[in-house]
Structures are given as C-alpha cells and as structure tokens.
Amino acid sequence: MSEKAVSDHVGESKSHAPTDSNSVNLKDPQPSSTFDPAAEARLRRKIDFYILPTVALMYLFCFIDRANIGNARLAGLEADLNMSGYDYNTLLSVFYISYIVFELPSNIACKWIGPGWFIPGLTLGFGICSIGTAFVHTFDAACGVRFLLGVFEAGMMPGISYFLSRWYRRRELAFRISMYLVMSPLAGAFGGLLASAILNLDSFGSLNEWRMIFAIEGIITVGIALLALATLTDRPETARWLSAEEKALAIARLVSESEHTGQTVVLDKLDRTKLLRGILNPVVQATSWVMLFATVTVQGLAFFSPTIVRTIYPEKSVTQQQLQTVPPYIVGAFFTMLIPYLSGRFDRRLIFFIGTPLFMMTGYIIFLATDNARARYGATFLIASGSFPLGVLCNAHGAASVVSDTARATAIGLVVMFGNIGGLIATWSFLPFDGPNYPIGNGLNLATGACCFVISVGLWWWSRWDNARRDGEEEQGNAARMLDGLGQRQVEDLEWRHPYFRWRM
Template sequence: MAAMKKHPEHPTENVAVLSEGDAITRLRTKMDLHIVPVVAVLYLFCFIDRANLGNAKISGMDKDLKMTGFEYNIILSSFYISYITLEIPAVIVCKWIGPAIFIPLTSIGFGICSVCTAFVSTTPQACAVRFLLGAFEAGMMPSIAYYLSLFYSRAELTFRLALYIVTAPLAGAFGGLIAGGILKLPRIGSLTSWRMIFFVEGIVTVGIALVTVFLLPRGPGSTSWLRPEERTLAMERLRAERGASPQEILDSGDGDKLKRTRNARQFLRGLGSPVTLSIGFIFLLDAVTVQAFAFFLPTIVRTIYPTSTTVQQQLYTVPPYLVGAFMMVSMSGMSWWTDRRQIFFKPSTTLVLIGYIMFLTSSNPHVRYGATFLVSSCFALGPLTNAQVAANVISDTTRSAAISMNCMFAHCGGLIGSWTFVEWDAPHYRIGNSVNLATSATILVMSTAILLWMKADNKARDLKEQEANENGLPEGKVEDLDWRHPSFRWKP
C-alpha cells in the first residue's frame, strides 16, 4: 500500500513489484522449511559428538582411562590435527561429489566414530578414535555453509547460517541435558556411565544421517518441492546477484572435479582473498574461545560448584549455552535486516571481553558463573564470519574455497583453545582466561581495521575501474579475476 501511494501513476508496476516480493517470500519460506532444519539437525549432532568429551570427562572418563597431566588436552588435540589438515581436501571432495551427498555420508562416518569411543579403554585408543572423528567432521561446517549459499542470496545467507550454527551452543545445552539423562540409566548392555553418552548419541547421529540422504536436494534447479516457476525464480535471483550464467547456477551442487584450469584458478582466488585471510584470522581468535568454552565449561562449572552432584553440574552448563544461541540468532537477524556483517562483530566480542575480565578479577562463584553467560556471546561470530567471506567473492568455486579457508582458520583456533585450560591452572584458570581476554581484544581492533581498509580500497577501486574500462579486458580473464576485477567492491 505504501508503494501504491508513492507511485499512483504506475499502479500496475507497483502490483508487479509486490507480487514478485510475495513470490520470493514464499520461495524463501519453502527453502527455510525444507533445507535449514535438515542441515541444522545434522550439525547439532556433529557438535554434540565433538563436545560430549567434556561431559564424559566429569562423568568418570578421566578416572577410567587413568588420565594424568596433559592427557585430556592431548586427546582434544588429536581431533584437531585431522580436522585442520583435511579441511580443504574435504571441501574439494564435497564439491566433487556434491554437498547433498557428501554431508549425509560424512555424518554417518562421525556418528560411527562416536559409537566407537564408547569402547576405548586407554588414552591412545581415545586419541585414535578422536583423530578419525576429526577426519569425518572436517568438511561439515564449510560444506553446509557452501550448500546453503547455493540457495540463498548474500543478505539472506547470514541468518540461515545462524540457524544451523546456532545448534553449536544448543548442542552444549542439549549435551548437558542428554548426558544428565543418560547417566541416570543403569547401563546399556555392558556399557556404563560415560560410555553410554558416546554410544547413544552416536547411534542417533547415524540414524538421522541415513534419513537425510533422501531429503537434501542437489541444488536450486533439482528441488522436487518447488514448482517449475519457483525453481526458475530461485536460479534467476542468484544469477542476477552473482553475475553467473544460467547454466552455472543450474549446475551448482551437481559436483565438479575442479579439473579445468579456470576452476582451479578461482579456487585459489578464494583461498588468497585478503578478506578471506583477515576474517579467517578473526574466526581463529574467536574459535579459541568457542572451543575452549565447549570443552571446558563442564570442568569450569565443577570448580565453581564443587559440592554439587555430577548431574547438577551437567545441568549448570545449559543456561549459558542458551544465551549464546540467543546472541547468535539476534546478531545474525540484524545482519540480514541491514545486509551488513562486519559491524556486528563488535557487540558480541565486547561482551566476551567483559566476561573474561570478570573471571580474572573475581573469585566469587556467582560472579564467575555469571561471566559464562557473557562469554557465550562468542558463538555469534560463526555465521557472521562465514557469511562475510562468502559475500566478498563472486563465483561458486571461489566461494567454496573462501568458506573452507575461513573454517580451517577456525579449527586452528580450536587446537589452540584445547590447550588454554590446563589442570595445574585450576581452579581460577588465569592463563586460559588471560589468553581469551587477549583474543577478544584483538578481534575488536582487527574488525575495525578491516572495515576501514575495505572502505578505503573501495574508493581506490573506483579510480582503477575507470582506467580498466578505458583499456578493456579480455572476457575470459574478467571471469577469472573474481574479487580482483576492477568493478568488484568489498561488502562490509
């Protein structure tokens, strides 16, 4: 109605605009209902299978395996060794066979690894199983992010990334609830206590992954639950935003062996983008906090409330995760509304900074427990950073590379985070808290600096574009340049 009043001399044009907007809304709603819940559930159990080690530790795993010294940290690190080294190869395999096939298959793999963890009896065995778990989980986060980018526009992507990455803090909440419930069971066969946590959660993961094999469409052009005109609209709006050919949009998600020189060059463009590298380093710093929070929150809660029962300590971990989930969704929702990402790095990181100051300056248990709620804001940067690197490249191949590089940086941060809290630094963990205070402060400085650089470089590109237009560029070379093309502008 507002549009009709503004342009009364063109009523039919206004009706057409409103009609197109309604069609996009219906299309987006269908994708939200058919795609996001499926990948969100898979990532939920991905993170549960990863983070349940912290729940198992305070449930007797450390005593049964006779862990001493740094052995728990070593088990955590064995996961990240394979996780980091196989990150980019996993995304290449994903693009080769298509994410709709790769994502369920790799989920089955890490579910089986979780089941196997229930049967380990020594620390070396636990390290070996966690190494395999990391190998199967390596491509999960970037592959889902890349998969969603096949369906959603730049502005829409951040919020949809949040809707699946939010399962990471929810996994911490559900993990504590599930672990508390499982521990009340007497036994499952010959399995008791912490072993049942891995067994039950692993079996559920495998079952869900088997179902999703039949639920995920390969791309916007092969969705059975969209009408032909909706499939055309889904591809056309992405083509208009990204400048891709109709055939490229149609083929997205169908697998690509990256054999052609052009595709390989575009993949390298994604890996080497200055925004990919700088935002990736920010994600690394944030992941130090995220992974330390996931793996050590149960241990930290036990030092805060040492007289509580194990089940009560598990349940104390739930509320901070729920706050983290809220922060992630709210920040990403505002990002969608404004089509901005970089500016939303600051609010959540500031809360994390305050939380670690509280940890370092107070020994009051209520203050320290309150600090965990502020620190949980660290989860908000996951969807924001992935959406930011995806928004600042052009081609499908370049985008898959940028997302995988960003996630690889994050998992390097996870490896660092697994060593920030050590037993001899308990109960106040001043070293771990100080490290995370420093990473949060660095994120605030870097995110501001990158934003200023993007604005300055865009102005410089305005001048270079005129010169490039005068001289001309071969068409094939223009396609390969991606973010290096003179007409490209960074999107904050």
C-alpha cells in the same frame, strides 16, 4: 524479470560451467534482474522448510559428538582409560589435527561430489566414530577414534555453509547460517541435559557410565544421517519439491547478484584460478583470523565449561554441575540468532564484528578480576553471547566476499580451517596446573577477544578505503579499460579483482 530471461538463466546454469552466452553484459556494473518480492518470499520459506531443519539436526549432533567428551570426563572417562597429566588435552588435540588437515580438501570434495550426498555421508561417518568411542579401553585407542572423528567432522561447518550459499542471496545467508550454527550453543545446553539423562540409566546393553553417552548419541546421529541421505538435494535444479517456475527463480536470483562481475552461472566447474582466488582473498584472510581467535573461546567453553562450573560450584553433584552448564548456552543461542538477523536486516556485518568481541572481553575481565562464584558464572553468559555469533558472521562474510561457487568453497573452507586452528589452541588453554581459577586460560581468551576487535576495526576501515579506490577507478574510466580485450573465462577468473566488484560491509 521475464519468464524468458529466467529460462535463459536456467539453461545457462544447467551446464554448471561458463558459456559464451551474451545474456549477461560483462561490463555493465548494475545487476539487470528484478524479481517479484512476494514470489521470492514464498520461495525462501519453502527452501527454509525443506533444508534448514535437516542441516540443523546434523550440525547439532556434529557438535554434541565432538563436545560430549567434556561430559564424559565428569563421568569417569579419565579414570577408566588411566589418563593423567595432559592426556585429556592431548586427546582433544588429536581430533583437531585431522580436523584442520582435512578442512579445505573436504570442502573441495563437497563441491566435486555434491553436498546432498557428501554432507550426510560425513554425518554417518562421525556417528559411527561416536559409537566406536564407547568401546575403547585404552588411551591410544581413544586417540585413534578421535582422529577419525576429526576426519569426518572437518567438512561439516564449511560444507553446510557452502551448501546454503547455493540457495540463498548474500544478505539472506547470515541468518540462515545462524539457524544451523545456533546448534553449537544449543549443543552445549542440550548436550548437558542429554548427558545427564543418559547417566541416570543403569546401563545401555553392556555399556555403562560415560560409555553410554557416546553409544546413544552416536546411534541418534546415524539415524539423522540416513534421513538426510533420503531428503537432501544438491541444488535447486534437482529439488523434487520445487516447481519448474520456482527452480528458475531460485537460480536466476543467485545469478543476478554476480552478473556485473561476469558470472553467468550458479555452479561453475572446478577451476584452479578461482580456488586460489578464494584462498588469497584479503577480506577472507582477515575474516579467517577473526574466526581463529573467536573459536579459541567457543571451543574452550565447549570443552571446559563443565570443568569451569565444577570449580565455581564444587559442592554440587555431577548431575547438578552438568545442568549448570546449560543456561549460558541458551543465552548464547539467543544472540547467535539475533545478531545475524540484525546483520541481514540492515545488510551489514562488520559493525557486528566490532561489537561482539566487547562482550567476550568483558566476560574474561570479570573472570580475571574476581573469585566470586556468582560473578564468574554471570561472566560465562557474556562470553557465550559475544563469541558464538562471530562464527556465523565469519562464515557469512567469507561467502559474501567472493563471486563464484568454486571460490566460495575454498573461502569458507579457509575461514573454518583457521577456526579449527583456534580450536586446537583452545584444547591447551585451560591446563591442570592453572586451576582452579585458570588465570592463564582466562588471560589468553581476553587477548583473543581483543585481537578479534582490532582485526575487525582494521577490516572495516580497509574495506571502506578499497571500495572508495575502486569507485575512483570507475569514475576515471580505468575499470572499463581493464576489461577490454578479455574473454569471458578471463573476466570470470578475475573474481574479487573485477573492477566492478565491491566489498560487502
């Protein structure tokens, strides 16, 4: 691609809104831009270095600050707050109410304010909430703090995925998303280790036992938020660490992926039509349901793995039980990186959508079929390996199934919102009367794994069918006729309805 062409793309992108530029042929079904692979590789490495470590750290402590309540439960939380019956499940549910309600609004606000400010601001907010949890003395106060925690954490997963979509091509995105979402299983492992280390302290100021977990981890989170406020940047144009040529390349290669569907800029203005296109996209809708069912298992493991381990190894000490939760998460983290890497390597996602639920289903079949402690503990490795990668794939597939930046904000927001509905269901999946073997909880999770599998097969078949239908329309000339007489704004608003758009599989 010539320097002038790259410069033209940069000029168009700086407006953040569609223009009347003729630099892109709206009816040309083939992307016109080619780039030097070596230059792209250098740019990717630079973006990886400056962005991924910071967002990964933020999400690590986002998940720790959410899931450390499971560790606090083992350390005396329920007794100190006079909790009984279903109070623990209620405490988890309060978090998910705000988490679900604020999901989509938070991601729209992320686009409006800019992720470079918004995401660190959220991190600062939930870090303060974690510190506040250390000072609650009643169940009602704990519920209030958990509700606020949900408000601030609601925008983290969709916000970071949306933020990364401003920097990476679609085929690059799944692996980069995995590099921060891998913090979810690592949080299960690291959170258990950190909680064990904290509980070995005699006190932290005036705090002791479970209160120390929330205070120390919250303070670390606040420090990470302040670091992110100083280092993150909204988009390539504002990155001080990119040269002018690198900024031009970063913008132009993203624009090139959507040229044939009429998009001429990387960042468009908020547009109601595009917002709705992201929500009503049929592939995004199906992907959201996969995310919902997968998250039932992911969050169930996060909240109840210490409890499950306690039922398998009741003779071990609390510290030993905490440590037993670590190995399954390490294996889950490995697969969280491996499967998205293979997805990006082969530029395929739906085949992995179909394969990973089989691991989840096998794990829960073992849970239901035997009381053997070693077999059930081994099953947790299969469950973690199958469920954690699905969250990465769902985020990436939602982002790849729309065209504009605006639609991407709501598409990712919807996928994650459905996932958090699954998290709410997970809080009621392992109930006290169902212990110690939890046949109802394990049966529910077997059913959610089966639903992931069935929906994924249907989504793969429908995507192939609709792409073939669109190819037929193009061959018959109907696609070009559909665009005749439309202005640029109208063409852009077609989004995934554009006749030259094809579903990525």
